[in-house]
Amino acid sequence: MNKTPFSLxxxxxxxxxxxxxxxxxxxxxxxxxxxQIDVLVPAGAVKSTPFAAWPGECWYCGACVMECxxxxxxxxxxxxxxxxxxxxxxxxxxxV
Amino acid sequence: MQWPYQDERHVLAExxxxxxxxxxxLAGCHAAxxxxxxxxxxxxxxxxxxxxxxxxxxxxxxxxxxxKNPGCLVTPEEMTMALYQEQGxxxxxxxxxxxxxxxxxxxxxxxxxxxxxxxTKGEFAGAPFRDDKTGLMYxxxxxxxxxxxxxxxxxxxxxxxxxxxxxxxxYDRTEAxxxxxxxVNGRTAACGCIGVNTRTARVTVFRARAVVLxxxxxxxxxxxxxxxxxxxxxxxxxxVGTGHAMGWRAGMAFTMMEKSVRGEFSAAGRSFPPYGTxxxxxxxxxxxxxxxxxxPLPYVDRDGRELTTVDERYRPAPGQKFFLKGGVIDEPRYExxxxxxxPFDELIRRxxxxxxxxxxxxxxxxxxxxxxxxxxGQEAKTRVPIYQNYTERGFDPKKHLLQSYGNGWQSxxxxxxxxxxxxxxxxxxxxWNLETNILNxxxxxxxxxxxxxxxxxxxxGHWAGRHAAWAANEADLLPADRDAVEAERRSILAxxxxxxxxxWREVNAAVSKAMQNYCGGVKNDDLLLQGLQLIRxxxxxxxxxxxxRNPHELTRAHEVGDILDVxxxxxxxxxxxxxxxxxxxxxxxxxxxxxxxxxRAFLTVKKSDGKVVTGRAPLDYSGDVTTGYERxxxxxxxx
Ligand SMILES: Cc1cc2nc3c(=O)[nH]c(=O)nc-3n(C[C@H](O)[C@H](O)[C@H](O)COP(=O)(O)OP(=O)(O)OC[C@H]3O[C@@H](n4cnc5c(N)ncnc54)[C@H](O)[C@@H]3O)c2cc1C
Ligand code: SF4
Ligand code: SF4
Numbered sequence: 001m002n003k004t005p006f007s008l009x010x011x012x013x014x015x016x017x018x019x020x021x022x023x024x025x026x027x028x029x030x031x032x033x034x035x036q037i038d039v040l041v042p043a044g045a046v047k048s049t050p051f052a053a054w055p056g057e058c059w060y061c062g063a064c065v066m067e068c069x070x071x072x073x074x075x076x077x078x079x080x081x082x083x084x085x086x087x088x089x090x091x092x093x094x095x096v
Numbered sequence: 097m098q099w100p101y102q103d104e105r106h107v108l109a110e111x112x113x114x115x116x117x118x119x120x121x122l123a124g125c126h127a128a129x130x131x132x133x134x135x136x137x138x139x140x141x142x143x144x145x146x147x148x149x150x151x152x153x154x155x156x157x158x159x160x161x162x163x164k165n166p167g168c169l170v171t172p173e174e175m176t177m178a179l180y181q182e183q184g185x186x187x188x189x190x191x192x193x194x195x196x197x198x199x200x201x202x203x204x205x206x207x208x209x210x211x212x213x214x215x216t217k218g219e220f221a222g223a224p225f226r227d228d229k230t231g232l233m234y235x236x237x238x239x240x241x242x243x244x245x246x247x248x249x250x251x252x253x254x255x256x257x258x259x260x261x262x263x264x265x266x267y268d269r270t271e272a273x274x275x276x277x278x279x280v281n282g283r284t285a286a287c288g289c290i291g292v293n294t295r296t297a298r299v300t301v302f303r304a305r306a307v308v309l310x311x312x313x314x315x316x317x318x319x320x321x322x323x324x325x326x327x328x329x330x331x332x333x334x335x336v337g338t339g340h341a342m343g344w345r346a347g348m349a350f351t352m353m354e355k356s357v358r359g360e361f362s363a364a365g366r367s368f369p370p371y372g373t374x375x376x377x378x379x380x381x382x383x384x385x386x387x388x389x390x391x392p393l394p395y396v397d398r399d400g401r402e403l404t405t406v407d408e409r410y411r412p413a414p415g416q417k418f419f420l421k422g423g424v425i426d427e428p429r430y431e432x433x434x435x436x437x438x439p440f441d442e443l444i445r446r447x448x449x450x451x452x453x454x455x456x457x458x459x460x461x462x463x464x465x466x467x468x469x470x471x472x473g474q475e476a477k478t479r480v481p482i483y484q485n486y487t488e489r490g491f492d493p494k495k496h497l498l499q500s501y502g503n504g505w506q507s508x509x510x511x512x513x514x515x516x517x518x519x520x521x522x523x524x525x526x527x528w529n530l531e532t533n534i535l536n537x538x539x540x541x542x543x544x545x546x547x548x549x550x551x552x553x554x555x556x557g558h559w560a561g562r563h564a565a566w567a568a569n570e571a572d573l574l575p576a577d578r579d580a581v582e583a584e585r586r587s588i589l590a591x592x593x594x595x596x597x598x599x600w601r602e603v604n605a606a607v608s609k610a611m612q613n614y615c616g617g618v619k620n621d622d623l624l625l626q627g628l629q630l631i632r633x634x635x636x637x638x639x640x641x642x643x644x645r646n647p648h649e650l651t652r653a654h655e656v657g658d659i660l661d662v663x664x665x666x667x668x669x670x671x672x673x674x675x676x677x678x679x680x681x682x683x684x685x686x687x688x689x690x691x692x693x694x695x696r697a698f699l700t701v702k703k704s705d706g707k708v709v710t711g712r713a714p715l716d717y718s719g720d721v722t723t724g725y726e727r728x729x730x731x732x733x734x735x
Contacts, residue, residue, distance in 0.1 A: 004595060006099035006297075006646040013323050036144025036153060037326065037334050038269070038294060038648060045100035054648070059326040059333045060369065062480025063148040066249070076480050079324070082363060084373045086486075086496040089457045093390030093497075 008041065013056030015079040018064070020049035024073040031064035031074050040064065050074070099646050104298035105589055108581075113139040113265070114568040115561065116304035118272040118289055118339065121150025122550055123541025124310035125255040126202065126557030127564065131308075132262035134565035139302055140259065141291050143334055143651070145268040147256045151312065151331050151542070152550050155248035157379055157475040158235055159213075159551045160422045161192070162199035167227050167234065167241035170418050172196035175242060176721050178420060182428055183520065184679035185696075185715035186352060188546040190528055193721040194559050195552040197729075202554040203244070211254040212247035220470075223462035224407060233466070236381060236434070238410040240418040245466065248474050248550065269294045271651055272311065274584050275342045276303070277534060278574050284347055286537035287574040290584055292654075297592065297647040299585045301576055305536065305568035308560045310553075311339030312542040313523060314662040316655075318356070318515040318615075320608035321364045322601040330361035330370065330518070334655070337517075339543050341658035343524060344665045349533045349702040349711065351545045352522030353669035355680040358617065359510030360518050366508035371475055372482045373507045374454030374500035376437060379471040379478070381421065382409035384458050385437055386497065388449040392458075398433040406460055409435045423549040424520045440503045453497035468493040512617030520546040522669065525700050525713070527735065528728040529567075530560040533702065536571050538564045545698075559729075566732035590640070591653040597643030600652040606634060607659055611666075619670055620686040628667045635660050668701050672710045 018040070027043035032050050039058050040050045052058065060078060068074050115131035117124045120142030128140045142149055161179075163172045170178075176192040207213045214231035215221075225234045225245070233245040259266060276288040288303040314337025315329040326333040340350065363369045376383040384406070385393040395403040397413035412419050412434075419434030428434070437443070444450075456464045473483040491498070502508045523545035530538050540560035541553035614627025639660065642653040673680075675695050676687040700711040718724055727733060 006101075006103055008097040008099050009645055010097075015324060033145055034148045036149035036332055038144070039326075042100055046097055056322075056324045057326045057333050059329075059477075060363065060481050061148075061154045061332070061477045062484075063154050065480040065484075066154060067148065077485065078363075078369055078372075078481055079327075082368055082372070083489075084368050084486075084501070085499040086491050087453070087499070088495060089390075089455065089497050090495075092388070092453065093386060093455070093457075 008046070008053060010053045011056065015055065016052070017055055017058045017060060017076055017078070018052045019075045019077070020051060021073055022049050024070050025049040026070060026073070028069065030067045030069060034063040034067040036063070101295040101647070104293065104296035105592065107298045108585060109298060109300040110303065111139060111300060112303045112573060113137045114305050115308065115564045116289060116302050116306070117141070117308045117310060117561070119309065119311035120146035120266070121310060121312060121541060122152050122553040123557030123560070124308070125252070125259060126554045127308040127310055127540050127561030128264045129255065129258055129262060130558040130561030131565040132259070132264050134562060136565045136568055139265045139267065139304070141267045141270045141272045141289065141302065143269070143271045143294060144332070146252070146259070146266055148252055149332070150252070151335070152248060152476050153252050153332070154479060155251070155474045155476050156550045157245060157248055157471040158422065159199065159203060159244040159246045160549050161196045161242055162203060162244055162551055163196040163242055164200040165203070165232065165241070165244060166230060167232060169240045170242050173722050178432055179424065182420060182425065182432055183546065186546060186679045187520065188544055189718040189721050190526070190724065191544050191547050191552060191556055193725045195549070195555045197725055198555045198558065199551040202551065202558060203246070206251055206254055209254040209258040211251045213244070220462055220466060223466070225410070225466065236410065236421040237412060237418050239412055242418070243422060245470065246474065248476070249479055267291065270300070271654065272338060272342070273588055273654060275307070275346045275537070276301070276576050277346050278577070280535060283535050285535035285574070288576060290581065290588065292588055292650070293647065294651045295647055297589060297650060299588060301581055303573055303576060305571035305573055306538065306564040307536060308538045308540055308564050309339045309343065309524070309543055310540045310557060310560070311335065311337070313337055313521060314340055314517050314659070316604060316608065316659055317517070317663055317666065318513070318608055318611045319359060319362055320604050322605050324364055325601065325604070327364040328362055329516070334651070336655045336658055337662045338655070338658045340523070340665060341661035343532070344661050344703060346534060347703055348537065349525040349700045350522060350665060350669065351525045351698040351700045351713070352680060353666050353701065354673045354682050355522050356515040356666070357518050357681045358512055359514040359516045360506050361516070366502070368501055368507040369477070369481060371472060371478050374452065374498040375505040376454065377505040379475045380454060380467055382406070382435065383467060384455045385500070386453050386455045388451055391448065393437045393443060393448060393452065395435050395437055397435050398430055403435055406463060426519055452500040454500060455497050456493040457495060457497070464493050513612040515611070515616065520548050523547060525698070528718070528724050529563040529732055529734065530556060531563065531567070536567050538567070563732050588654070591642050591644040591650055594641065594643035595645070597641040598638060600642050600649065600656045603634060603638050603642060603656045604659060606638065607631065607656070607663055611663055615667055615670060618683050618685050620684055621671065624667055624671050628664065631660055631663045631667065665701065668708050669699070672699050672701055
């Protein structure tokens with residue numbers, strides 16, 4: 001059996017769906033434990049906050065944010081190409 | 097960097113139980129709970145973490161076809177037969193009868209465990225979709241009231257709490273890898289499963305008297321994007337149809353796997369996040385829509401009669417008993433066709449101008465609030481990335497129009513070869529016990545053929561768990577073959593031996609391209625056979641080359657192996673059907689029309705001694721659904 005120790009290699013992609021605010025995050029790892037894809041590396045292992053080692057695998061469910069006890073500690077953002085457009089109704093609809 | 101978890105690849109552990117459940121989504125959790133309530137010792141393996149895992153981990157907003165809820169005017173039998181006939185018979189009458197008969201029981205259970213199923217605070221008091229006596233909230237057909245609006249974000253935590261209370265042994269981060277079987281009286285019987293920890297690579301042999309498979313359906317077969325693979329499919333990225341793959345390897349029979357549809361959902365490429373663009377389906381039913389000039393898009397009933405009020409969008413047409421809408425319904429036949437805006441092409445012909453928008457600003461207040469705030473908010477993947485993020489970007493449903501793309505709900509038009517197992521795709525063949533051709537192996541949820549939806553997953557999960565518990569009463573705890581287990585363990589861990597080799601993405605991308613080329617919109621024998629050859633060559637030449645540096649990558653490598661198995665299963669199912677079949681979206685350029693009548697049936701495929709064996713079951717093999725349901729609901733009756 002191969003004895004080379006496991007290593008953690010971050011696999012970057014073209015987007016960064018997740019960001020962590022080190023001033024707000026308390027390092028409880030609730031977000032890490034919520035993610036069914038295991039996209040996140042726990043706080044304390046490499047940085048003081050969790051981080052996304054496999055950001056390309058995120059399916060944008062928001063469970064990490066929903067389980068976080070501190071509002072704003074973790075933020076989820078869809079890629080720019082996925083930001084749907086909305087406009088003021090007044091600019092389109094001419095009401096009489 | 098240092099791996100943050102332990103290295104346990106040297107460990108081979110063993111655990112035993114009465115009922116082993118594979119997959120901890122809605123169906124798996126319900127199976128585990130039902131078996132534990134029957135007094136059985138239960139282990140559940142979940143690859144992610146059951147509290148928020150599965151398609152509905154972050155919620156869902158519609159509980160469909162709960163025909164025994166106090167407001168419903170449609171009986172379970174009527175609804176089951178409507179769903180069956182609506183799909184031309186290529187539908188799962190057994191699954192639908194369980195769903196329509198027991199969905200309301202399951203909802204009441206979930207409420208007892210802490211899930212929210214009614215408007216307890218009176219937020220929507222007086223609204224036409226709310227029953228003011230019970231606080232239940234209805235969707236779609238407000239007259240017939242078969243589908244409920246629910247607070248699905250609360251459901252998975254409630255279920256995991258219940259499992260804990262019942263003493264279910266939950267193994268999160270454990271990938272079910274290999275179904276263990278042995279011979280019992282000349283039949284193949286399930287006796288457990290090998291599991292792998294996705295963080296430590298510990299291998300555990302789980303032995304059980306009965307097994308429930310609830311690992312949803314295949315994905316990443318035709319659609320794959322190596323940069324953002326998590327965006328390319330509708331269902332959770334790690335959920336790729338391992339249940340189908342392990343079943344196929346073990347000789348389980350499948351049906352309707354030749355059915356695939358032109359892609360409908362993704363959030364990659366041309367698509368946008370589901371429920372995040374202007375549309376009037378599902379979560380957004382029946383939002384007002386306007387064109388680029390602000391002209392409302394007309395809603396019409398099944399007879400083309402223009403509807404003048406918002407309320408009429410939620411009512412059957414004159415002379416119609418009820419209409420059908422929901423997850424398994426695409427374009428219903430006249431009998432059950434509900435209110436809808438004019439077809440896209442007709443709107444363009446009449447001069448309506450793109451882009452279209454969803455316009456909640458002009459809707460009655462309670463309809464606006466229930467779409468934006470309840471439904472968008474409780475639906476899966478909407479609470480944070482849609483409701484919260486759009487609100488932060490300044491979206492106000494009283495002020496803004498949300499743009500629609502492509503043909504609306506799907507937000508993009510896919511090519512014919514960009515296919516998906518979607519709607520009500522194929523899956524495992526089963527009987528009234530939800531037992532498969534493998535003795536003591538039961539199935540539930542989206543793993544069943546022609547199945548979809550949350551309420552269906554909970555109801556069939558509970559049924560499968562009950563029946564597995566009764567099967568466990570009659571089954572022995574069989575030993576696993578030591579040599580076979582050791583060989584399997586070596587093969588499971590083998591990719592960790594390769595430190596230089598292929599990235600799993602390269603192989604997944606190759607499979608997807610092969611399936612687009614050889615199993616696209618129009619099929620024929622030559623293409624299918626060449627596709628099969630190519631898929632098999634990937635297994636022999638490429639799969640063993642995948643290199644992994646840690647257990648996370650090992651899990652991804654296993655998934656690619658499963659996607660290869662599933663592709664083989666799909667190609668074999670396509671080869672087995674010789675004649676085109678529109679009900680299955682199955683088109684051949686070499687269609688053998690002489691087989692049309694003979695093939696109006698469920699064709700099955702399974703592997704036996706390395707060979708593919710085909711079979712056939714009549715479309716009405718369930719028999720009379722009332723008789724079948726009554727006969728099987730209280731016990732395990734093997735015909
Ligand atoms: C965005 C979205 C919105 C939806 N909205 C609705 C709705 O409003 N109403 C409705 O009725 N339906 C809805 N659905 C469909 C519904 O969520 C599914 O039909 C239902 O969740 C299926 O349940 P399941 O238990 O079969 O599968 P899932 O709930 O997906 O569970 C499968 C589980 O198996 C696990 N698993 C997979 N492979 C393995 C393995 N090898 N080992 C261990 N575990 C494994 C997965 O991690 C997952 O947790 C929606 C689906 C999506 C994606
Ligand atoms: S959004 Fe979902 S998939 Fe992405 S990191 Fe958070 S929990 Fe995981
Ligand atoms: S859940 Fe929130 S506070 Fe806890 S580690 Fe994650 S981001 Fe930090």
